[in-house]
Amino acid sequence: MKTLARGLFAAGTLAIASMAAMGAASAQEAAGWPAKPITIVVPYAPGGFADTRVRLIASKLEGRLGKPVIVENKAGAGGVVGTTFIARANPDGYTIGTGNLAPMAVNPTLMQSIPYDPAKDLAPVILIENSPLVLSVNNSVKANSLKELIALAQAEPGKLTFGSSGMGGAHHLSGEMFREQAHIDITHVPYKGGNLAATDLMGGHITMMFEMGYSALPAIRGGKVRPIAVTSSHRLKVLPDVPTMAEAGLPGFESYNWQGIVAPAGTPRPIIDRLNQELNAVLKDPEVAKAIEDTGSEAGGGSPEDFGAFIKSETAKWAHVIKQANIAPQ
Numbered sequence: 544m545k546t547l548a549r550g551l552f553a554a555g556t557l558a559i560a561s562m563a564a565m566g567a568a569s570a571q572e573a574a575g576w577p578a579k580p581i582t583i584v585v586p587y588a589p590g591g592f593a594d595t596r597v598r599l600i601a602s603k604l605e606g607r608l609g610k611p612v613i614v615e616n617k618a619g620a621g622g623v624v625g626t627t628f629i630a631r632a633n634p635d636g637y638t639i640g641t642g643n644l645a646p647m648a649v650n651p652t653l654m655q656s657i658p659y660d661p662a663k664d665l666a667p668v669i670l671i672e673n674s675p676l677v678l679s680v681n682n683s684v685k686a687n688s689l690k691e692l693i694a695l696a697q698a699e700p701g702k703l704t705f706g707s708s709g710m711g712g713a714h715h716l717s718g719e720m721f722r723e724q725a726h727i728d729i730t731h732v733p734y735k736g737g738n739l740a741a742t743d744l745m746g747g748h749i750t751m752m753f754e755m756g757y758s759a760l761p762a763i764r765g766g767k768v769r770p771i772a773v774t775s776s777h778r779l780k781v782l783p784d785v786p787t788m789a790e791a792g793l794p795g796f797e798s799y800n801w802q803g804i805v806a807p808a809g810t811p812r813p814i815i816d817r818l819n820q821e822l823n824a825v826l827k828d829p830e831v832a833k834a835i836e837d838t839g840s841e842a843g844g845g846s847p848e849d850f851g852a853f854i855k856s857e858t859a860k861w862a863h864v865i866k867q868a869n870i871a872p873q
Contacts, residue, residue, distance in 0.1 A: 573813030576636050580611040583804070584632075584640035586625025588618040592757060592838075593802055596672060597641055599834055603825040621711065622646035623657055630664035634809035639668065639818070642805035642850075644713060648857040652865045653711045655872040661858070667850035668804040668815055669822045670843030672835055675775035675799055676717050676753040677760075677782065679768040683747050689772050689791035692751070696727035704730045706740030706749040710870070713800035714740065716861055717753035717774060719868040724793050744768055755800055756781065756839020773839075774798040781839045801857075803843060803850050819847055 583601055587593045598614050605612040617625035622645050629640035645653075647661045659665070678689075686692040696703045705721075707714035710733055722729050732749050734740040737758060744752045745767045753774065760781060762768045772791045773779055788796035804822060806815060825831055826842045835842045843850075 573636075573811045573817065576811075576814050576817065577608055577610045579637060580613055581608070581636070582613045582615050582638050584625050584629050584638065585614060585616050586618060586622040586629075586641065586643065586646060587616065589616045592674075592755065593641060593643060596802070596834070599831060600671060600822070600825055603828050603831060604821060607821045607824065621650060621654075623650060623654070623659075626661075626665075627658045629805060630659040630807055632807045634666075634807040634811075636806065636810055636814035636818070639804055639806045639810075641671070641802045642667065642854070643802045644800050644857065645711060647805075647854055649711055649716065649861050649865070651858060652862040653870065653872060661854065664808050665805045666808050666810050666815060667847045667854060668806055669819050669847065670801065670803040670845060670850045670853055671822070671826070672803075672840050672843050673775070673799040673801045674713075674755055674757075674838070674840040675773050675779065676713060677756055677763070677773050677785070677839070678717075678721070678751060678753050678771045678788070679744065679759055679763065680751045680771055681744055681747045681749070682767070682769055684750055684769070686771070687769070689786075689788065689793065692771055693725045693727055693792070696725070696729055700728040701730055703727075703750040704732050706732045706734055706744055706752045708737035708740060709733050709735065711865075712737075713755070713798065714753050716864055717798040718751075719870070720796065720798060720864050721753070721788075721793075723864065723867050724796055753798070760839060775841065779839050780836060801843075801853075803854075815847055 583597055585594050585597050594616060601612040601614050617628050622643055626646040632638035642665060650657050651661060680686060686695050705718040707718060714737060718731060740752055741754060741758060743749050745762055763770050770782060770785045772788045773782060773785050774788055774797060776797055778787060823844050826844050832842055
């Protein structure tokens with residue numbers, strides 16, 4: 544027994560020493576970070592909303608870190624291609640990326656299989672931005688409030704339509720959540736892009752659409768569509784007269800298209816903490832804050848744990864909506 548005890552003690556001591564050595568190595572590695580350029584991978588095409596915002600963030604982060612910060616686009620499969628690349632990158636802090644709504648919180652339920660596990664293969668760094676949607680209707684629709692729109696849908700089951708940029712996006716899932724919470728029968732009309740749906744909304748080919756603020760604002764300001772409600776927890780500064788979905792009659796209704804920064808699992812915690820610290824500062828930069836606010840979005844921030852908890856709650860929420868709506872895995 545004594546021999547066994549000595550062996551277990553020795554093994555335990557060795558394990559503790561090994562962990563201490565690993566911790567020291569991580570701390571040493573982080574102390575010299577960054578020593579070379581950093582790449583932020585965006586899992587969407589250049590020129591889009593996600594890409595444009597990240598390029599502004601990258602320019603500010605570059606100034607704070609003193610090293611080049613390069614934005615690299617790896618689009619495909621609804622964000623899966625780029626997110627997989629981030630998950631499989633060397634966890635040394637030199638390849639990080641954006642963690643977006645679909646690949647982080649929707650695809651695990653919507654897709655039959657994906658080559659990464661958001662909870663195990665990616666480390667949350669920070670939430671960058673929450674982008675509420677605006678529920679707008681065509682000007683010919685005889686409803687000026689959410690309650691009137693719901694009443695109209697109840698009077699004509701299946702007749703009212705809502706457009707989206709395609710299956711599983713924020714536009715689509717917001718519409719499905721509206722259908723469920725309001726207990727109405729409305730018909731989903733998927734398009735190959737949000738712009739096509741928005742054009743048909745203005746033309747009266749569809750009844751309504753949950754649209755990102757930045758793309759909805761020009762049509763609203765031009766009087767081409769009528770805003771009914773916003774999906775955030777409070778009113779937007781750019782649309783102060785438009786109530787939230789909760790204010791308008793659906794308590795608890797919140798929907799966002801969001802993005803944050805993630806790193807490959809195993810990235811040393813001191814590097815994640817440094818990134819979090821610098822990015823929190825970047826989000827307070829007046830130019831960044833104005834760019835976010837002007838598009839009807841809300842700046843994120845907080846700790847890696849805050850972002851991790853948010854991803855977990857979003858995953859559960861949209862899994863429920865997908866299952867309730869009987870959306871078949873793709």
